[in-house]
Amino acid sequence: MKAPLKFGVVGCGTVSLRGLIPHLAEKDLADRVQLTALCDPIADRVEHAAHAYGVPQAFTSYEEFLEKGGVDAITIASPIGVHFEQGMKALEAGKHIHFNKTMSVTTEESDKLIDLAAKKGLKIVSSPGEMLRPHNIAVKKMLADGVIGDVTWALAGAAFGSYHEDEPERDLGTGLTPIDPSWYFRKPGGGPLFDMTVYALHGMTGILGPARAVTALSGIRIPERRFAERVIPTEADDNTLMLLDFGDGLFAMVYGTAAGAVKNSLDFSGTYYGTRGKIEGLKLNGEYFDYPGRDIAVTAPDGGTQPGFGGNEWILPNIEGAHRQIGEQHVFADIMQLVDWVRDGKQSVATAEHARHVVEIVEAAYKSAATGQRQALRTIF
Ligand SMILES: NC(=O)c1ccc[n+]([C@@H]2O[C@H](COP(=O)([O-])OP(=O)(O)OC[C@H]3O[C@@H](n4cnc5c(N)ncnc54)[C@H](O)[C@@H]3O)[C@@H](O)[C@H]2O)c1
Structure with a gap:
C-alpha cells in the first residue's frame, strides 16, 4: 500500500x-x-x-x-x-x-x-x-452537440459588494490577531479578477476553449474599505469589464465588479446564448437540465440550485461523508486532485496550463484598460 x-x-x-x-x-x-x-x-x-x-x-x-x-x-x-x-x-x-x-x-x-x-x-x-463540476462538463457537451444552435456570445463574472473584509473568521477572538484582509485591495494580487472572476474565467474557457484576445475597461469605484475600525485604501482596481474574443465571431463579456452580487454564484458558471436558445447557470431555456450527480445535489439544503455552492459542491470528487459539512468543498476537491495525481498518477483537469491562460487573460485585461489597446493572447491549454 x-x-x-x-x-x-x-x-x-x-x-x-x-x-x-x-x-x-x-x-x-x-x-x-x-x-x-x-x-x-x-x-x-x-x-x-x-x-x-x-x-x-x-x-x-x-x-x-x-x-x-x-x-x-x-x-x-x-x-x-x-x-x-x-x-x-x-x-x-x-x-x-x-x-x-x-x-x-x-x-x-x-x-x-x-x-x-x-x-x-x-x-x-x-x-x-471549475471543469471538475459535472454541470460545466454537461454545458460543454451541450454546446458541442448544438443544443442551443450556434453560440454567438456568453456572459460570466463575479460581483461582491462588500468583500473579504466581512468574513466572520477574520475576528479570531480574544488573544488572537485578527486576520487583516488589506492585501485583497492592494497590488500585486488584489482586486476581484485574481480572486473571484477566476471562477468565471476557468469555467468559460474550460467550456469554450482558450480565448484569443481581450479588450477591457478597469478602474477603482470604491476608494476605501473598512476593517476593524480602520480605513483600507483601495489600490487595486475593483471594477473591471472585459470583452473576450474566442475567434470565428464568438465573443464574451466577463466582469469583476464592486457592485453587489445579485445572482449569487450564477455568473461563475456563465450564460451561453445561441441561435436556438440559451444556457444560464443550471438551466437550459429556463428549465433545469440534467447532469451526473444532480439527483444528489438536489438533496442538499439549497436544493442543488446554486452552481457554485451547496449541493453542487457535494458532487465534486472526494466530497463525501464529513466533508459535506465542512466549508470550501471545491477547494478541498482541488487539493485532492493533487493528492490523487501524485499518489496514483491520475492527471487532473485542473492544470497549471489552464490556470496560466486565465492569468494571461487577467493580465491582458489590465494592460488593455491601461493602454486602450486590444491585447492578443498567446497561451493555450
Ligand atoms: N477567503 C475565501 O473565501 C477564499 C476562498 C477560496 C480561496 N481563497 C484564496 O486563498 C488564499 C488565501 O485567502 P484568505 O482569504 O484565506 O486570505 P487571508 O487574508 O484570510 O489569510 C492569509 C493568511 O496568509 C498569511 N500570510 C501572509 N503572508 C504570508 C507568507 N509570506 N507566508 C505564509 N503565510 C502568509 C497571513 O498571515 C494570513 O493568515 C488567496 O489566494 C485566496 O484567493 C480564499
Whole structure:
C-alpha cells in the first residue's frame, strides 16, 4: 500500500481555517494524506491552528517550513501577491503544489513555475478546478452537440459588494490577531479578477476553449474599505469589464465588479446564448437540465440550485461523508486532485496550463484598460 502524502498548509487565514485545515485533518483521509505542518508569519495564529487540529509542526518562517517540515506537497493559501515566489521556492525544495486560486499575477511568472515543475518532475494544481463540476462538463457537451444552435456570445463574472473584509473568521477572538484582509485591495494580487472572476474565467474557457484576445475597461469605484475600525485604501482596481474574443465571431463579456452580487454564484458558471436558445447557470431555456450527480445535489439544503455552492459542491470528487459539512468543498476537491495525481498518477483537469491562460487573460485585461489597446493572447491549454 502507498504511504499517505505528507502535506503542509501555507497561510492559516480565512480559507485555511474555514476549510482547508479542517478537511485535511479529517480522520477519513488518514491513509491518503497526513497533515504534518502549518506555516504563517503570525505566530499566535499558526500555533492556535496547529493545536486546534492536532497538526504536529507550526512554522512562522516559510524557508524553515520547507526545510524542516518534512512535507511532500503543500497548499499555498497566502496572499496572491506572494504565490509566485513561494511556488518557486517550494519547487526548488522538491514539493508538489496546490495553489489557492491564481498561482501568479503574470504569464511570464506562470511560465517559470510550469517550466521549473517540469524540470523537477513535480506537479502543480491551481484552483479553481471549475471543469471538475459535472454541470460545466454537461454545458460543454451541450454546446458541442448544438443544443442551443450556434453560440454567438456568453456572459460570466463575479460581483461582491462588500468583500473579504466581512468574513466572520477574520475576528479570531480574544488573544488572537485578527486576520487583516488589506492585501485583497492592494497590488500585486488584489482586486476581484485574481480572486473571484477566476471562477468565471476557468469555467468559460474550460467550456469554450482558450480565448484569443481581450479588450477591457478597469478602474477603482470604491476608494476605501473598512476593517476593524480602520480605513483600507483601495489600490487595486475593483471594477473591471472585459470583452473576450474566442475567434470565428464568438465573443464574451466577463466582469469583476464592486457592485453587489445579485445572482449569487450564477455568473461563475456563465450564460451561453445561441441561435436556438440559451444556457444560464443550471438551466437550459429556463428549465433545469440534467447532469451526473444532480439527483444528489438536489438533496442538499439549497436544493442543488446554486452552481457554485451547496449541493453542487457535494458532487465534486472526494466530497463525501464529513466533508459535506465542512466549508470550501471545491477547494478541498482541488487539493485532492493533487493528492490523487501524485499518489496514483491520475492527471487532473485542473492544470497549471489552464490556470496560466486565465492569468494571461487577467493580465491582458489590465494592460488593455491601461493602454486602450486590444491585447492578443498567446497561451493555450
Ligand atoms: N477567503 C475565501 O473565501 C477564499 C476562498 C477560496 C480561496 N481563497 C484564496 O486563498 C488564499 C488565501 O485567502 P484568505 O482569504 O484565506 O486570505 P487571508 O487574508 O484570510 O489569510 C492569509 C493568511 O496568509 C498569511 N500570510 C501572509 N503572508 C504570508 C507568507 N509570506 N507566508 C505564509 N503565510 C502568509 C497571513 O498571515 C494570513 O493568515 C488567496 O489566494 C485566496 O484567493 C480564499
